[in-house]
Amino acid sequence: MARVTPLSGFPEWLPDGRIVEQHVLDVLRRTFELHGFAGIETRAVEPLDQLLRKGETSKEVYVLRRLHDETDDAAGAASSDRGDKQLGLHFDLTVPFARYVLENAGRLAFPFKRFQIQKVWRGERPQDGRFREFAQADIDVVGAGDLPYHFEVELPLVMAEALGALREIGVPEVRILVNNRKVAEGFYRGLGLDDVEGVLRQVDKLDKIGADAVAALLVAEQGATAEQARACLELAAISGSDATVIDRVRALAVSYGAGTELLETGLAELGALVEAAARRAPGVVVADLKIARGLDYYTGSVYETVLVGHEQLGSICSGGRYDTLASDGKNTYPGVGLSIGVSRLVSRLLSAGLVAATRGVPTAVLVAVLDEESRDRSDAVAAALRARGIPADVAPTAARFGKQIRYADRRGIPFVWFLGATGEDGATGPDQVKDIRSGEQVDADAGAWEPPAADLWPRVVPAAG
Amino acid sequence: MARVTPLSGFPEWLPDGRIVEQHVLDVLRRTFELHGFAGIETRAVEPLDQLLRKGETSKEVYVLRRLHDETDDAAGAASSDRGDKQLGLHFDLTVPFARYVLENAGRLAFPFKRFQIQKVWRGERPQDGRFREFAQADIDVVGAGDLPYHFEVELPLVMAEALGALREIGVPEVRILVNNRKVAEGFYRGLGLDDVEGVLRQVDKLDKIGADAVAALLVAEQGATAEQARACLELAAISGSDATVIDRVRALAVSYGAGTELLETGLAELGALVEAAARRAPGVVVADLKIARGLDYYTGSVYETVLVGHEQLGSICSGGRYDTLASDGKNTYPGVGLSIGVSRLVSRLLSAGLVAATRGVPTAVLVAVLDEESRDRSDAVAAALRARGIPADVAPTAARFGKQIRYADRRGIPFVWFLGATGEDGATGPDQVKDIRSGEQVDADAGAWEPPAADLWPRVVPAAG
Known part of the structure; x- marks a missing residue:
C-alpha cells in the first residue's frame, strides 16, 4: 500500500473527532428513545427502480455492480441478463423506510414511530465540496390509512429537544423554520397559479438568486403576471413566531382575492403548530412562508432548521408531512418526519472549533508496567478497575x-x-495513582479507588477557541 | 411503490430484533472502551485497486458507479476517462483500517488501539445463503515499527470478555481456537514442504472435505510424500487447552525430524498464549493446530471462535497477527486484531430463538389521552417523565x-x-398509573413515580423457547 490520499467527499474523523460524533449520536438516540421511537436499520441498498422514482435525485445515485459481473461485461454479457436486480446505495433514509413499512406492514404496530441513524450516499460531483457519504439521523411517524395532525406539531419539537440537548457541548441554538404546503398551494391557486410545483421550485431559489430573479422566473417560466409574481414574493417574505403571522397571510390573501378553503386549512394547521411550539419550546419555531423544500412528496407541514449564527451552513434538519410516500395500491401510510444531517453538523462543529473532546481515547487510567515479569500484576489492576466500570x-x-x-x-x-x-523483605507496598495534570500522587487500592466523575469517560465540551 | 420483496443476502430486523442487535453492539462497544480502544469509523468505499490487493476476495467486491457515469457510458465515454478513481465497497474493516493508519500515521499515537463497528459488503452469490451486507465489530492494535507479543495474548481475551458479557442474555459459551503461523510454517519447512501457503490452503479444507481428501490433495497438488502428508494431518489433529499441547507438537516434530528454530519460536508464543489464557479466562482458549485462516497476511497467532453447541455456524470471531498489512514503504505497522461477525451472530440468536427483547419499543409508559382538548396535559405528563429519564x-x-x-x-x-x-367543582383528582400486566392501578405523580428498574428500558433476555 503506497501513498494514500483522502477521497474528496468521504469524510473521516480522527479518534477525538469520532468521540464528538459518537456523543452527538448518543444524545440523539437517547432523546428519540425517551420519546418512544423504535430504532431500526435498513440495508444500504435498494433496487434502482425504487431509488429513481423521484426524478430530481436520479443523477446522485451510486449504482452497484459485482466485480464478477464487470468481468462478464467486458466479455460481452450484460449483467441485467442474470436476473439480478440492479441495486443502488440509498441516498436518504426516507425511501428505504417507506419500503420497510410496506414490506413489514403486517408485523408493525401503527402509528409506527421509528428512528434511524445510518450513512447515506450521493454521487455528487466532488468539486462541489459536498459530502458523498454522510450520516443522517431520522425520526418518522407513519400511520396506517391516516395520521393525526398533532404529530406534525410533535416531531419538530422532538428534534428541537434533541438538538437542544447538544447545547451544553457547544452546539449553537437552533431555529426551526416551518411552513405548510397547503398554505402555499391554497394561496397560489387562489391567485390563479395552478402549477404549484413549478411556483414552489422558483420560490425555493430565493436565498440563492434573490427576489427580482425569482419574480422574473415566475413570469418567464410559470406564466405569472407581474402582480401574481409580486404576491408570491410578498407571501414568501412573511415570517414570525406567533399567531399574528397567520393574520398577515390571511390579510395578504384577502388583498389579492386569493383566499381558498385549502389556504384556510393550511393556516389553521400552521397556526396550531406555531402556537403549540411557542408554548412548549419558546423561541425555537418560526413560521417562514418562503420555506418550500425541494421534494415533491410533502403535503402539509414542512421544516428546515438552521444553527443561529451559522445560517450560511443551510438547513441541518429538514422534513415534513407526506401523505402518499408509502402505498401498496391498497393501503396508504401517511407520515411525518425530519432528518438531521449529522455529518454536516459534526463537520461544522469540528472545523469551526466549537466543540472538543477532553481526550481522544476512552482510557481514564494507564497502569504502568515495572518490568515484563510483573506485567501480570499490572493486568490484574486494570482488570479490577474495568470490573468497576473504569476504562483502563x-x-x-x-x-x-x-x-x-x-x-x-x-x-x-x-x-x-x-x-x-x-x-x-518480600512485602509489597501500596499502589499509587498519579494525576499527571496536577502531579498529585496518592496511595490507592484498585478495588476501591474512583476517578472524579468528570474524568471517568472522555467528555465533549465547548471548545475554548 | 408496488409490491416489495426482501433482497436475499441483505438482512433486516424488525424493531424487537434490532433491540437485540443494538444491545449486542452496546455491550461490545462498552467492553472495547473499558479496555481503552478508541472508536473510529472509516468511509464505506476504498479505491478498487486497494481492495483487490488480496486476490482471493477479488470476486466479492461491489464496484460503485455514479448513475451519471452510467449514462455517459451508454453514450460511449468510459468513466475511467474522467479521472475519478474506481471505488468499491469495503469487504472487511481491516483493509480500510490499514489505509486509515497510513493516512493518519503522523496524527495517531502508537501503539494505536482502535475498535470499529460498521457494515461491510460482499458480492456473494445470493443462492449460497450468505450475507451480502453485514455488521462487523473489530478490534486491532497497531504499532509503529514493532508491536510486542503480549498483545497477541490480550486481544483474544478482550473478545472473550466481550462475548462473555453476552452470556447473560443467552449467548452460548464461546471457545476461541488459536494457532500460530510460525508453528505451521516451521513444521512444514522442517518436513521439507516449502510451499507453506499451499499446504495451509489444503489443511484449511479439513472440516469441509475430511482428512483423506486433504492428504490426497497434499500429495497431488503440493507434491508431498505420503509421509509428509501424514505428518501434516497429525499436526492438524493436535488440540488442547494446556501446555501439554506444546509438548505434543514438539514430540511430533522430533519424530519426523521436523524441528526448526521457527517452530520453536512459534511454540513459545503459542505456549505463552495458552498459559496466560488458562489463567485469565479458564476454559475459553484452546490451541487447535488445524486452524489455518485463509488470508495470507497473518504472520503469528491466528484465532477462530465458535459458539459451543453451534459449531456448524462456523467462526463468529476471527483474526490474527499481521506484520506487514500496513506499510508505506518506509514505515511498517504490524498489528493484531479480531473481528466479530455481528450480523451472523445476531441472526443465529434470533433464528434459533436463543434471546428475546422484553418489548419492541423503548417506551415504558403510555400516557392516555382523555380527549383532544386535554392532549396538552398528557403531553406535559410525558415530558415530566422523560425529564427524569423515563421513556414515555x-x-x-x-x-x-x-x-x-x-x-x-x-x-x-x-x-x-x-x-x-x-x-x-373544577378540582382535579390524582393521576393514576396502571401496570397492564397485573392490572394493578395506583395513584401517581409524574414528578416522582418510578417504574421498577427492570421495566425502565427494554431488556434482552434468554428466550423461553
Whole structure:
C-alpha cells in the first residue's frame, strides 16, 4: 500500500473527532428513545427502480455492480441478463423506510414511530465540496390509512429537544423554520397559479438568486403576471413566531382575492403548530412562508432548521408531512418526519472549533508496567478497575516511567497507576495513582479507588477557541 | 411503490430484533472502551485497486458507479476517462483500517488501539445463503515499527470478555481456537514442504472435505510424500487447552525430524498464549493446530471462535497477527486484531430463538389521552417523565381507554398513565398509573413515580423457547 490520499467527499474523523460524533449520536438516540421511537436499520441498498422514482435525485445515485459481473461485461454479457436486480446505495433514509413499512406492514404496530441513524450516499460531483457519504439521523411517524395532525406539531419539537440537548457541548441554538404546503398551494391557486410545483421550485431559489430573479422566473417560466409574481414574493417574505403571522397571510390573501378553503386549512394547521411550539419550546419555531423544500412528496407541514449564527451552513434538519410516500395500491401510510444531517453538523462543529473532546481515547487510567515479569500484576489492576466500570489500559512496554507517563500524556489519559514496590523483605507496598495534570500522587487500592466523575469517560465540551 | 420483496443476502430486523442487535453492539462497544480502544469509523468505499490487493476476495467486491457515469457510458465515454478513481465497497474493516493508519500515521499515537463497528459488503452469490451486507465489530492494535507479543495474548481475551458479557442474555459459551503461523510454517519447512501457503490452503479444507481428501490433495497438488502428508494431518489433529499441547507438537516434530528454530519460536508464543489464557479466562482458549485462516497476511497467532453447541455456524470471531498489512514503504505497522461477525451472530440468536427483547419499543409508559382538548396535559405528563429519564409516549388518539390500553399491550409497553379526572367543582383528582400486566392501578405523580428498574428500558433476555 503506497501513498494514500483522502477521497474528496468521504469524510473521516480522527479518534477525538469520532468521540464528538459518537456523543452527538448518543444524545440523539437517547432523546428519540425517551420519546418512544423504535430504532431500526435498513440495508444500504435498494433496487434502482425504487431509488429513481423521484426524478430530481436520479443523477446522485451510486449504482452497484459485482466485480464478477464487470468481468462478464467486458466479455460481452450484460449483467441485467442474470436476473439480478440492479441495486443502488440509498441516498436518504426516507425511501428505504417507506419500503420497510410496506414490506413489514403486517408485523408493525401503527402509528409506527421509528428512528434511524445510518450513512447515506450521493454521487455528487466532488468539486462541489459536498459530502458523498454522510450520516443522517431520522425520526418518522407513519400511520396506517391516516395520521393525526398533532404529530406534525410533535416531531419538530422532538428534534428541537434533541438538538437542544447538544447545547451544553457547544452546539449553537437552533431555529426551526416551518411552513405548510397547503398554505402555499391554497394561496397560489387562489391567485390563479395552478402549477404549484413549478411556483414552489422558483420560490425555493430565493436565498440563492434573490427576489427580482425569482419574480422574473415566475413570469418567464410559470406564466405569472407581474402582480401574481409580486404576491408570491410578498407571501414568501412573511415570517414570525406567533399567531399574528397567520393574520398577515390571511390579510395578504384577502388583498389579492386569493383566499381558498385549502389556504384556510393550511393556516389553521400552521397556526396550531406555531402556537403549540411557542408554548412548549419558546423561541425555537418560526413560521417562514418562503420555506418550500425541494421534494415533491410533502403535503402539509414542512421544516428546515438552521444553527443561529451559522445560517450560511443551510438547513441541518429538514422534513415534513407526506401523505402518499408509502402505498401498496391498497393501503396508504401517511407520515411525518425530519432528518438531521449529522455529518454536516459534526463537520461544522469540528472545523469551526466549537466543540472538543477532553481526550481522544476512552482510557481514564494507564497502569504502568515495572518490568515484563510483573506485567501480570499490572493486568490484574486494570482488570479490577474495568470490573468497576473504569476504562483502563496497561502500558505497552516496561519503559522507564517518564516514558510511560508521556504515553498517557500524549493521549490525554489523566491518571497513571503505579504498582506498590516489593521490598527486600518480600512485602509489597501500596499502589499509587498519579494525576499527571496536577502531579498529585496518592496511595490507592484498585478495588476501591474512583476517578472524579468528570474524568471517568472522555467528555465533549465547548471548545475554548 | 408496488409490491416489495426482501433482497436475499441483505438482512433486516424488525424493531424487537434490532433491540437485540443494538444491545449486542452496546455491550461490545462498552467492553472495547473499558479496555481503552478508541472508536473510529472509516468511509464505506476504498479505491478498487486497494481492495483487490488480496486476490482471493477479488470476486466479492461491489464496484460503485455514479448513475451519471452510467449514462455517459451508454453514450460511449468510459468513466475511467474522467479521472475519478474506481471505488468499491469495503469487504472487511481491516483493509480500510490499514489505509486509515497510513493516512493518519503522523496524527495517531502508537501503539494505536482502535475498535470499529460498521457494515461491510460482499458480492456473494445470493443462492449460497450468505450475507451480502453485514455488521462487523473489530478490534486491532497497531504499532509503529514493532508491536510486542503480549498483545497477541490480550486481544483474544478482550473478545472473550466481550462475548462473555453476552452470556447473560443467552449467548452460548464461546471457545476461541488459536494457532500460530510460525508453528505451521516451521513444521512444514522442517518436513521439507516449502510451499507453506499451499499446504495451509489444503489443511484449511479439513472440516469441509475430511482428512483423506486433504492428504490426497497434499500429495497431488503440493507434491508431498505420503509421509509428509501424514505428518501434516497429525499436526492438524493436535488440540488442547494446556501446555501439554506444546509438548505434543514438539514430540511430533522430533519424530519426523521436523524441528526448526521457527517452530520453536512459534511454540513459545503459542505456549505463552495458552498459559496466560488458562489463567485469565479458564476454559475459553484452546490451541487447535488445524486452524489455518485463509488470508495470507497473518504472520503469528491466528484465532477462530465458535459458539459451543453451534459449531456448524462456523467462526463468529476471527483474526490474527499481521506484520506487514500496513506499510508505506518506509514505515511498517504490524498489528493484531479480531473481528466479530455481528450480523451472523445476531441472526443465529434470533433464528434459533436463543434471546428475546422484553418489548419492541423503548417506551415504558403510555400516557392516555382523555380527549383532544386535554392532549396538552398528557403531553406535559410525558415530558415530566422523560425529564427524569423515563421513556414515555402519548396515545395517538383519544380513543376509549380499552383501545388505548390495547395500543400499549400490542407494543409491550408495561404501564398506562391516566390523568386525574376533573370534578364538577373544577378540582382535579390524582393521576393514576396502571401496570397492564397485573392490572394493578395506583395513584401517581409524574414528578416522582418510578417504574421498577427492570421495566425502565427494554431488556434482552434468554428466550423461553
